[in-house]
Amino acid sequence: MQRWLVAAALAGATCGAQAQGQVNVICSVQAEWCNTMATVYSKTTGVKVNITQKGSGEALAQLNAEKANPKTDLWFGGTGDTHLQAAEMGLTLEYKSPLLKDLYPWAVRQAEDAKFRTVGVYLGPLGFGFNNELLAKKKASAPTSWADLLKPEFKGEIQMANPASSGTAYTVIATLVQIMGEDKAFDYLRALNKNISTYTRSGTAPVKAVARGETMVSISFVHDVTTEAVQGFPVGSSTPSEGTGAEIGSMSIVKFGPNTDNAKKFYEWALTPGGQQFGLAAKQFQLPSNKHVPKDPRVVDPAKIKLINYDYAKYGASAERRRLISKWEKDVQDAR
Structure with a gap:
């Protein structure tokens, strides 16, 4: 001690x-x-x-x-x-x-x-984790925006958690809804779904997979990426230029x-x-x-x-959380 x-x-x-x-x-x-x-x-x-x-x-x-x-x-x-x-x-x-x-x-x-x-x-701000060695092998640039995650080079190379079990992933959905509006946010999530390899149970699992070289990119809290970096893993982080939640x-x-x-x-x-x-x-x-x-x-x-003015009261309400997660399960997860 x-x-x-x-x-x-x-x-x-x-x-x-x-x-x-x-x-x-x-x-x-x-x-x-x-x-x-x-x-x-x-x-x-x-x-x-x-x-x-x-x-x-x-x-x-x-x-x-x-x-x-x-x-x-x-x-x-x-x-x-x-x-x-x-x-x-x-x-x-x-x-x-x-x-x-x-x-x-x-x-x-x-x-x-x-x-x-x-x-x-x-x-803890939301952002992206990435494996520098895997990016170099694929000659890909690290994502610096939500739009970047839709690029073809990231097909099957992104992990995020499941919002039904992870507060991290619910923060992702609520953040996108506040940045883009609900309809466009779910259009984005459906497009992103094509590049997601796995929806994990916990919010930290994606960045640990990035650290181990199992996937190229994670949608994570930035502090979780820093934790892996100080342990010597070849990872970096960024926050999206359009804005992000925390x-x-x-x-x-x-x-x-x-x-x-x-x-x-x-x-x-x-x-x-x-x-x-x-x-x-x-x-x-x-x-x-x-x-x-x-x-x-x-x-x-x-x-x-660039932190958005996140409405914690609205998106922290149980009815709103249930509604958005149910919509994600129906419109995104079940479409896989």
Whole structure:
């Protein structure tokens, strides 16, 4: 365990090492990030953290399935639209943190959109990952626009996730609808379908396939590409010139969870600068929501890319999500 992580955690810990009890957390970020947070928090507070790792869609499904008798206390990470849906469904607790003043406006807006039943913990822009060696072999240029993905040289060479199971892929659909309008966006998705080799279950699987040289291009969050690059894989990333959306990874306290007091303490700690440095330690490069976290040059600066004014409230609503996913399944997936 890196000593600076423990020191950072101690600086933000909200209770002493003699504390007792536990907190049950569904974690929708990378496993090392989840486990390091849990280990350090337990060491510095004495509270046992029970981690279950699930993707955003699966996490939401579990919370809904157990709503009559919740076993989870807190949900950390994963795309913000699913957290907004959990709030809308009455699954999460209204809680207004005193640390909101230390967060970026996009994180506060996420809390406000959910009537303070969730909060933003990181930002991750959507873009493309590509394998430089495969591009060179095919003498192809890296994609820098949504239009580029329709080029014939990428036929069978692109992977993206399935929006029914992946918040990443749903963000793709919602982004395109906002850029192009719904009719043109689905025309585009049908055309793109011809170049897609596989729709994966998880949002990170496509970029891992790019890193392994199994496919040329992925539609991914840019920070996931950076994670593969720092491990030495021959990958690069770009963001589309027409504009792109971003996930606001979020955190929510489960309503009527068995350990609500401990959930609130973990929640507060996870919003401190110390509690927000575990992503970087796990080689995850989202932008933390606390403005006082030291900046890292490998983290994409939102001011330097063309981010759209993503309507998180509209596209985070459960009815809209179901409608768009159902339309994608009927008009795109079933047409394969």
